[in-house]
Amino acid sequence: KAGVTQTPRYLIKTRGQQVTLSCSPISGHRSVSWYQQTPGQGLQFLFEYFSETQRNKGNFPGRFSGRQFSNSRSEMNVSTLELGDSALYLCASSLGQDYGELFFGEGSRLTVL
Amino acid sequence: KQEVTQIPAALSVPEGENLVLNCSFTDSAIYNLQWFRQDPGKGLTSLLLIQSSQREQTSGRLNASLDKSSGRSTLYIAASQPGDSATYLCAVSSGSARQLTFGSGTQLTVLP
Numbered sequence: 001k002a003g004v005t006q007t008p009r010y011l012i013k014t015r016g017q018q019v020t021l022s023c024s025p026i027s028g029h030r031s032v033s034w035y036q037q038t039p040g041q042g043l044q045f046l047f048e049y050f051s052e053t054q055r056n057k058g059n060f061p062g063r064f065s066g067r068q069f070s071n072s073r074s075e076m077n078v079s080t081l082e083l084g085d086s087a088l089y090l091c092a093s094s095l096g097q098d099y100g101e102l103f104f105g106e107g108s109r110l111t112v113l
Numbered sequence: 114k115q116e117v118t119q120i121p122a123a124l125s126v127p128e129g130e131n132l133v134l135n136c137s138f139t140d141s142a143i144y145n146l147q148w149f150r151q152d153p154g155k156g157l158t159s160l161l162l163i164q165s166s167q168r169e170q171t172s173g174r175l176n177a178s179l180d181k182s183s184g185r186s187t188l189y190i191a192a193s194q195p196g197d198s199a200t201y202l203c204a205v206s207s208g209s210a211r212q213l214t215f216g217s218g219t220q221l222t223v224l225p
Binding site: 004006031033035042043048055056058090092101102104105106107109 | 214
């Protein structure tokens with residue numbers, strides 16, 4: 001059974017650009033969550049989607065957005081990139097029942113120059 | 114607001130030693146607690162999930178306990194091996210939000 005797949009694994013952008021990251025959950029999982037990991041702030045929750053609906057959102061500016069498709073795949077977008085957006089972006093999937101076990105992908109490492 | 118603390122931040126032990134990693138949380142009204150392992154530059158690997166109604170979970174050489182009333186969890190690793198070297202993170206689900214609150218992790222080094 002394939003795990004959570006994130007693409008791209010690495011990317012470099014410049015300030016002001018935008019980026020789109022993709023996440024394919026484990027087959028049968030309907031919930032996808034996104035987290036940002038930085039050395040200074042650790043792991044912070046971005047948002048969670050279930051059946052194409054955003055169920056919860058963390059404390060991030062509106063430049064961070066996401067969506068989920070009917071096949072449960074999810075994308076997150078960051079517009080007008082800032083240096084501080086450099087981070088490892090992790091996607092996690094779960095079956096979707098409340099407070100179930102989360103399974104994480106390898107992450108997308110974004111560097112903003 | 115839920116806060117999760119992990120002590121120590123780093124730990125170095127010789128191979129074969131049994132060890133305990135600690136995790137504490139401020140709000141005892143949790144739904145579950147999950148322990149993860151993270152290797153450098155990699156994603157998170159789920160190790161154990163303890164539901165709020167459970168006291169412990171075991172998987173191979175790993176045993177995690179949960180004491181909700183005191184806001185504490187421990188991860189016990191038996192007969193440590195160099196391959197156990199990684200950062201160990203605990204995370205709790207609590208409140209109305211479907212999200213995990215993470216600790217800052219314990220960086221474990223097992224020396225051959």
